[in-house]
Amino acid sequence: MTAYGIAHLRPAAVPAEEVFEYMERIQATLDPFGGKFLVHGADAQVLEGEWPGALVMIEFPSVEVAREWYDSPAYQEILPLRADHIPGDLILVEGCGPDHDSAAMAAAMRAAQAA
Secondary structure: EEEEEEEEEOOOOOOOOHHHHHHHHHHHHHHHOOOOEEEEEEOOOOOOOOOOOEEEEEEEHHHHHHHHHHHHHHHHHHHHHHHHOOOOOEEEEEEEOOOOOOHHHHHHHHHHOOO
């Protein structure tokens, strides 16, 4: 099932040179794992709460493949270029399928709660 790497980053106003190098090199680490950017630093319209920083969202064929990319020697080699200069949070999460039904999910959760 499709999975996503999602990063909430809080970059400095003036990026370090290493960040540019990271950005230049990351796609080459994604390509062997079928990773592709869906969101990459676009302005967010905050409707509720606060969202300081930037959002990056990368799609992968599965959580397992996403984890293989993250753990790969090629990505681990460039990771400090970003991580040492931009604080943030990164998660991997599995997506829901095309037939996902939130009402059925709520019913199952209610049933589990009642049991």
